[in-house]
Amino acid sequence: MSNEIANIINNWIDKTDWIGHIITCLSVFIGAYFAYIFANRQERQKDKKLEIDNYYTFWNKVALSLNNLFIYKEVYMDRIKQAFEKDDFKEALQTSYIPDCDFSFDEKAYFLNTYNRCFLTELALLSKINDAAIEEIKSHYQNVFEVLYAFENKKRVFPEKYELLKRRFISFYNEFEHLCARAYYINKEFTKGFEKYFNLYCYEGVTNNLEFESKINERINNKENIQYIKQREVMFDVYWQIDSNIYCLICLYIRKLKYSIKRLINFFKIPKICKNCRCRKINVKKK
Numbered sequence: 001m002s003n004e005i006a007n008i009i010n011n012w013i014d015k016t017d018w019i020g021h022i023i024t025c026l027s028v029f030i031g032a033y034f035a036y037i038f039a040n041r042q043e044r045q046k047d048k049k050l051e052i053d054n055y056y057t058f059w060n061k062v063a064l065s066l067n068n069l070f071i072y073k074e075v076y077m078d079r080i081k082q083a084f085e086k087d088d089f090k091e092a093l094q095t096s097y098i099p100d101c102d103f104s105f106d107e108k109a110y111f112l113n114t115y116n117r118c119f120l121t122e123l124a125l126l127s128k129i130n131d132a133a134i135e136e137i138k139s140h141y142q143n144v145f146e147v148l149y150a151f152e153n154k155k156r157v158f159p160e161k162y163e164l165l166k167r168r169f170i171s172f173y174n175e176f177e178h179l180c181a182r183a184y185y186i187n188k189e190f191t192k193g194f195e196k197y198f199n200l201y202c203y204e205g206v207t208n209n210l211e212f213e214s215k216i217n218e219r220i221n222n223k224e225n226i227q228y229i230k231q232r233e234v235m236f237d238v239y240w241q242i243d244s245n246i247y248c249l250i251c252l253y254i255r256k257l258k259y260s261i262k263r264l265i266n267f268f269k270i271p272k273i274c275k276n277c278r279c280r281k282i283n284v285k286k287k
Helices: 002-086 107-114 118-152 158-197 206-214 223-237 246-268 272-276 278-286
Strands: none
Touching: 002 107, 002 158, 107 118, 118 158, 118 223, 158 206, 158 223
């Protein structure tokens, strides 16, 4: 009787040891799994923080460039245009500084495509238009010096050169306004993106404040450019990333499940190529 009791106790101790080993293995596995989840979450947080910093950098760059364009338009372009319309030679034949505006970007801006795929194409086009405008400003200043030289030396070619300079400036003025309009709507879309995805402190009415402070109707005189801004906004807003919710997550998991089942079926399915496999024919001949 005592031997049977001893055997039962020994079996129970052995089972207890196995249970302890299983619990230890499960604990290690669960700890490693949660460490993996925590590490991935930390990496995602770092990537998100880097995206936020890069977004603020490009947004501030566009906003500062837009502000410099508007200041240059008010300080120089509008004043010179009025002088040309009045044929005020001394006022019209003046030069000024070159506006400091830059809309270029590098590989750090590629993440913008995940939020709206129009960002990079519009920024690339805006950058080219801006570079062309800067070159035109330099050319205009050079032409002003030539016309001034003809005016001061009382040459006969002065009226002809002046009229040519006037026509070129009026044409460039309209192009410069279009540049301002394009830069304004890009800056507005950056503001919308901030409100949608990067508004950490839950500010309200950021886009409305931008519209109120910009007073775009007063700064841009051509109604076609105002209409252009509205049209581009509508086209741009179509491509914003969809805001996911619980239904999107359920749909995602259903798609993942279907895809996993499909891969599992294909893994156990005999491929069609087996019928014409050379290795199989060689084996048959050997037999």
